[in-house]
Amino acid sequence: MAKITENTRSEVSEVVYNFFMEECDVDASEINDNTNIIRDIDGDSLMFLELIEIFKKKYTLNIDLKTIGKFVVKNPVETIGQLIDTTMLIIVHENNITEL
């Protein structure tokens, strides 16, 4: 299980925001936690998977993509804020996330 610190959420947010600014060619002022990834900034569903790969390496997570798939079917990720929340849950619970 990854070690969570009080800075983890801000670290995750920074990675997520930088990722969307880079990939979607948008300024920081154009996005916030309520930004819809597909509708507002022309993002796509693969972006979440790419971010998960980044966080798997960053926090040495034990999580299968299939497990995440099962979780997000019931808990859709549409906004940047939802993505950050889901990432935090994955970091904390890893493969046990489906038991929540």
Add this chain to the structure above:
Amino acid sequence: MDRKVVITGMGMITSLGLNLETNWENLKKGESGVRPINLFDATSLQTQIAAQVPDEFIEYSEKYVTKRVSKQMTRVTKMCYVAAKDAIKHSGIDFDTMDKTRCGVILGVVSTANTSAEKGTTPQNKVIKSMSNAMSAWISLEFELLGANYTVTSACASSAYAMALGHDMISTGKADVVIVGGADSIVNFEEIEGFNELYALSTENSLPEKASKPFSLNRDGFVIGEGAGIIILESETSAKNRNAVIYAEMLNYALTSEGYNIMAPKKDGEGIAFAIESALKNAGIKPSDVDYINAHGTSTMLNDKYETMAIKKVFGDLAYQIPISSSKSMIGHTIGAAGVIESIITVQSIVNELVTPTINLDIPDPELDLNYVPNVARPHKINYALSNSFAFGGHNAVIVLKKY
């Protein structure tokens, strides 16, 4: 319901340019787009030349494709996407003012060319880059169109088949606008090696610009080209309602099969003649109505001979009067994209009253004695024109275009 189908927009990318205007200027001048291959190391291949799209395309495409989407597209998918955006701009269509459920995309695509010549493919984007429906999907997504959206494959006749299917969607009232066309590139080591083993390609490496020489005595095979072409097909009613410029009418077409051989055309051009006869019949016109033929004209021994024989069979003595030219002499054989690119050139010929030449026709073949418009473009009024496309597998397509 039998509605008129008109052409209201066009976009194209070939070795002669990255947009419609540059292509037309170079085609009029009889320029060759053939040059040594630099997409990969071709020095061990028998054929080391191709009509490659200019190197500046990738930088040019950045104006059209977002960084994110760019990672998910092959180079040839980007060509198609850029040509589509140009064609839509050319047409003046604002899809937000149209019923998007009646707007579709039908493309002729052999593959997206996610080959060894493709740069930057990662495991994450391999599937999206490779799927053969990617081009039509990206165009449909960009404009949020809700009508039919798919890809048809019939080798070198693919994009002509797409035009035919788009025509039917509109003429039968199932759609108002269909974006048709395609893109292709087989400029990669494996496919050139394969075509070399079929003895299908020119090996005139020392004089690339002279290598594609349709209808000439010394023709030695086709030259691979690459590119994209997109046509906006629209019902006449829709075009008139929005005061669009109408460049030509797509009158009709014929799609036929040779039923003969996977590679060779039927003896004496019988299959080709059947396709041309069928197109004239479907369009309700006589041989004497035809003012120009944009030939398939590959520069292979058999195609040029049999296409000539077929034209003589269908048109009789008239065959000697009709200007016939091969765009492939300048832009090479763009494979799946050839049908639409050559149809666009035909429309431009109708609009500009100018027939583009067959370049490199310096040594005539005594057997091939028709009016091939050698080397220099020719002013010529065109009311009806044909664009021929024939493919390995025996897929034949003839598109009938009419001045509007």
